Amino acid sequence: MDDTITNSCNTETQMPSSDGKRGGWITFPFIIGAMAGLSLASAGCLANLIVYLIQEFNIKSITAAQISNVLNGCSFLFPVIGAIITDSFSSSFSVISISSGISLMGTVLFTLTAAVDTLRPKPCTEELNMCKPPSKFQYLVLYIGIALIAIGIGGTRFTISTMGANQFDKPENQGIFFNWYFFTLYTASVVSITGIVYIQDSVSWALGFGLCGVASLTGLTIFLSGYRFYRHDKPQGSPFVDLARVLIASIRKWKLQLSSRTEDYYGGHDGIAPVLVAATPGGNQRFFNRAALIVEGDIQPNGVIAKPWRLCTVKQIEDFKTVLRILPLWSTAIFLGTPIAIQSSLTVLQALSMDRHLGPHFKIPAGSILVIAVISSSISLTLIDRVLCPAWQKLSSGTPTPLQRIGVGHVFNVLSMAVSALVESKRLKTARNHHFQDRQNSIVSSVGTMALSTTSFGWHWRSISFSWTGCILLSTISTVLEKHINCYDLIDYRNLFLFEHGSD
Structure with a gap:
């Protein structure tokens, strides 16, 4: 899959230089x-x-x-x-x-x-x-x-x-x-x-x-x-504007009947002449196809759009539909990030009431416990990239799919919260039974749950960064890399969101 994506992205033209001297x-x-x-x-x-x-x-x-x-x-x-x-x-x-x-x-x-x-x-x-x-x-x-x-x-x-x-x-x-x-x-x-x-x-x-x-x-x-x-x-304009235009134009033309003729849809303008539409918009989410339907007054005599918020190109509609298809996958990050945020805050609060001494003279600051997240993420990404994925490939004669990687990430996430709940429940029960409420426990019990929690990020984001939908997600939804950087960069340099190196 990676080779296919890389080859297709290599056909993209390189980013033009606005000033060769800079x-x-x-x-x-x-x-x-x-x-x-x-x-x-x-x-x-x-x-x-x-x-x-x-x-x-x-x-x-x-x-x-x-x-x-x-x-x-x-x-x-x-x-x-x-x-x-x-x-x-x-x-x-x-x-x-x-x-x-x-x-x-x-x-x-x-x-x-x-x-x-x-x-x-x-x-x-x-x-x-x-x-x-x-x-x-x-x-x-x-x-x-x-x-x-x-x-x-x-x-x-x-x-x-x-x-x-x-x-x-x-x-x-x-x-x-x-x-x-x-x-x-x-x-x-x-x-x-x-x-x-x-x-x-x-x-x-x-x-x-x-x-x-x-x-x-x-x-x-x-x-x-x-x-x-x-x-x-x-x-050069935000991709969010194009997405909003498709939505608004579709709503404004919701009463129009869809056409099966390609000439009824707008393909765009290349600066010299109108772009011909090769095929009508796809059959999925047909409601949004109305945004490209040409009605009287939508375009100027030279073929340029006269009313940008009433007419869009077929390509803009297909891009909008792609974003809609990505949203369920993208939304899974919410369920992944929420427990990790809770885990991080809870760990700092737990650290304040724990024995953080390393030897008689050094005491770990409670806020420094968050470094475990950075370290465990880096280690987990290395293990996934160099050990687990190659082992998976040898055992199953194929690399894990992006969705499988996301699924494993969520499994780790669930396990981390379950372990955290069990550890905290056991700690409180022991403290009450033996009247140790005012006693400080070792901080080690919090380290494992945080490390397990952040390991789930490695599986989740590494899978998204390998997928084609992830390429569109990172460039369009997040707009972290503006549209000036092409798809090749997002796929090949997936460590934009992860501190990782190499590929399967």
């Missing part, structure tokens, strides 16, 4: 350096947020977990908005620059909440067993900082990878860039989750957030320094 490897250190700084800053703020809210803002644990999950959710949703803005209204450079500045302001605001006593509530008093909640003003400052960081991540997380890939014409160079991009992303995240989180817990929250601010400023400075070397592509 782009290339000279831009690499600027983009990778910027990514390192921005990743250090964002991971340093996100990883230890639950602990910061509980210990410094006197926020209840469940509320702190909810705030953290909202921020994490927005950090994955906002990149879609950032991609739409980049495609439709502005250049990648402008979006990244503005978003990085916004993220920097959010990091500075977090640093101020940690450094200025009036911006956070007074510490809890153990004698009176009282904790003063944050005031409305303190909540306002905190939420503004969180919002700024989320917006900043949305405009930089994947837009910068798209811009970096657009600096190269050859797919193999784009692949090398993606390898280094994700190596930098994961390395910076590990450094933040371990080093910066340790400073926040053991030295000073203000110093920890201050280092995040310095990293963010450094990343922004490095990025701006490469301005004259970048290849600046102009916005």
